[in-house]
Amino acid sequence: MMKHSPHSLPWGLLACSPRHVSGFFLLVLAISCSIIDDGAIFTREELDGLKLGFIEVEQQKAGGSRESSKVSLLYDSVVNIVVNPSVTVVRRVRFQMPSFTNLMLRYRSGSTANNLQLRISYQKNGIPRSWVLFQGDSAVESYVFEYTASGKLAQLRTILDPVDNKPFIRLTRDTIVYEGNTIESIERRSPDTNLRGYFENILVSGEDDSPKLVSATFQHAQYSTRLERLDCSVAGGQDCDGIRSQLQWKTGNNQNSSASIQVAYQSYFDKPLSLQILGDSRFECCREQDTYYFHPFFLIHDNFALGGLFLSLYSIDWFSPGPTITGGGNHDQNVNFKFYYER
Amino acid sequence: MNARNFISLILLLTPYVTNAQLRLPSFDVALKGGYMFIPDDAVKATYETLLLHGEFNIHINQNIAIGYFHQRNSFITNYHSEDNSQADNPAAHLMQGVNLRLSTGRSSRWRPYLNVKYVFLEAVVHYNGFDVAYEGNAFAGGIGVMVRLSHNLYLNLVEAELIKISDPGEVLFMDRNNLFPQIRMGLTYNFSKRK
Numbered sequence: 001m002m003k004h005s006p007h008s009l010p011w012g013l014l015a016c017s018p019r020h021v022s023g024f025f026l027l028v029l030a031i032s033c034s035i036i037d038d039g040a041i042f043t044r045e046e047l048d049g050l051k052l053g054f055i056e057v058e059q060q061k062a063g064g065s066r067e068s069s070k071v072s073l074l075y076d077s078v079v080n081i082v083v084n085p086s087v088t089v090v091r092r093v094r095f096q097m098p099s100f101t102n103l104m105l106r107y108r109s110g111s112t113a114n115n116l117q118l119r120i121s122y123q124k125n126g127i128p129r130s131w132v133l134f135q136g137d138s139a140v141e142s143y144v145f146e147y148t149a150s151g152k153l154a155q156l157r158t159i160l161d162p163v164d165n166k167p168f169i170r171l172t173r174d175t176i177v178y179e180g181n182t183i184e185s186i187e188r189r190s191p192d193t194n195l196r197g198y199f200e201n202i203l204v205s206g207e208d209d210s211p212k213l214v215s216a217t218f219q220h221a222q223y224s225t226r227l228e229r230l231d232c233s234v235a236g237g238q239d240c241d242g243i244r245s246q247l248q249w250k251t252g253n254n255q256n257s258s259a260s261i262q263v264a265y266q267s268y269f270d271k272p273l274s275l276q277i278l279g280d281s282r283f284e285c286c287r288e289q290d291t292y293y294f295h296p297f298f299l300i301h302d303n304f305a306l307g308g309l310f311l312s313l314y315s316i317d318w319f320s321p322g323p324t325i326t327g328g329g330n331h332d333q334n335v336n337f338k339f340y341y342e343r
Numbered sequence: 344m345n346a347r348n349f350i351s352l353i354l355l356l357t358p359y360v361t362n363a364q365l366r367l368p369s370f371d372v373a374l375k376g377g378y379m380f381i382p383d384d385a386v387k388a389t390y391e392t393l394l395l396h397g398e399f400n401i402h403i404n405q406n407i408a409i410g411y412f413h414q415r416n417s418f419i420t421n422y423h424s425e426d427n428s429q430a431d432n433p434a435a436h437l438m439q440g441v442n443l444r445l446s447t448g449r450s451s452r453w454r455p456y457l458n459v460k461y462v463f464l465e466a467v468v469h470y471n472g473f474d475v476a477y478e479g480n481a482f483a484g485g486i487g488v489m490v491r492l493s494h495n496l497y498l499n500l501v502e503a504e505l506i507k508i509s510d511p512g513e514v515l516f517m518d519r520n521n522l523f524p525q526i527r528m529g530l531t532y533n534f535s536k537r538k
Contacts, residue, residue, distance in 0.1 A: 033439070035437045035465050036467055037467075040467060040476035041474065042476055043513045273470055339471060340471045343473075
């Protein structure tokens with residue numbers, strides 16, 4: 001931590017009497033101390049220029065089982081790939097992905113392989129074009145983003161296609177409709193009628209550029225999911241977007257569940273420092289362990305206008321509550337993504 | 344030669360200028376603890392710490408002493424930003440510089456004094472993978488009172504200072520008009536040969 005400043009000179013050599021040398025030498029040693037390491041950030045420009053180096057993923061479930069894994073950057077390259085006349089990919093980032101098999105976090109494609117890589121492609125202005133998870137050379141999870149003329153996310157295509165000639169798990173196209181500065185509805189189309197649905201009654205509060213979800217309902221063929229904002233400050237969080245998800249089956253059975261998302265930022269920094277998903281048995285009792293699916297919005301929601309709102313709404317895709325159990329239960333658990341940046 | 348080294352040189356030469364016979368100057372050494380609270384108005388953040396403070400002062404005469412001080416945070420330190428859900432970041436500060444002490448009374452027991460400091464200030468907040476830092480200058484002024492415990496030992500009963508940042512940081516505290524207080528107490532040992 002402590003280092004000797006390169007600006008300091010050996011002033012001890014200037015002491016002209018031997019009996020004074022030791023005292024002055026101590027003085028000079030003290031003067032030369034600095035607590036600032038090389039590479040520290042002093043300016044806004046330096047801060048904005050930081051790039052994501054790796055992500056540490058920590059999972060901890062009730063009972064203390066803990067697992068830590070690492071998403072490592074393989075490259076972050078400038079490219080020039082014309083996808084179509086209106087879309088040019090200018091940057092590609094590739095990560096080596098860990099295998100999530102033991103605790104709460106999983107891949108939606110069901111992949112448990114250990115040769116996974118994630119490739120994120122960006123258009124101009126830093127907006128993502130695609131998010132593709134590769135198992136070997138096969139794309140097992142693909143998310144493609146399309147935008148309105150003003151740069152808002154207009155469509156999200158999701159393709160979950162496991163390897164080994166298994167059928168598609170998911171093929172959907174979500175169309176986002178805006179009203180003013182917020183989202184009015186999202187319609188999900190799919191060749192599979194069981195996957196079709198739509199978000200309605202999306203209510204938000206807060207600032208125009210970063211509204212918080214108040215409530216929304218996702219209507220589906222077999223069920224509806226009502227999302228409500230949860231005051232997760234109870235769980236000790238600040239700036240915490242809690243979500244209570246109430247699953248109402250058309251057959252009449254209801255299932256309540258909740259999760260909260262806590263995203264931390266440095267005060268001058270427009271990139272997330274960490275993203276934490278918390279399950280807390282104080283909110284909803286009693287379930288087996290929940291499952292969280294690794295979703296693009298965990299990593300790149302900040303690249304979208306209203307990204308925080310998308311992160312909350314898409315809990316319908318990344319949050320899968322465990323089954324209700326009787327006689328109590330404890331699903332205190334959390335998944336924490338820590339983002340490490342470097343120059 | 345930058346300002347810090349220039350002042351270091353002045354500090355080192357002071358005893359020679361003020362002691363024509365080049366004898367060991369009269370001086371004192373102090374060790375103090377204190378509390379500091381720095382608000383960062385720009386981002387509604389706060390930095391507070393129980394600090395450690397050391398001083399080495401050379402006596403010009405019975406009322407004036409000039410010296411060097413070195414201060415840094417202890418392990419009881421907290422940096423908290425209200426708009427940041429990552430509530431507590433490891434943070435640190437370092438202050439060092441020139442101290443001018445003016446004794447305003449020479450009673451046998453109570454020794455009130457004024458302090459004026461020129462401060463080199465460093466502060467760091469550690470985040471995942473990177474540090475955000477501040478490096479700048481400040482002026483400090485304050486009052487204190489010493490109680491004489493023995494022939495050479497004094498208790499700094501209380502020292503209160505106001506510190507004014509000269510140049511604001513771009514990505515870390517402090518706001519341009521930031522003025523923050525500090526209080527300290529501790530012990531001073533006087534190596535004086537003259538009374």
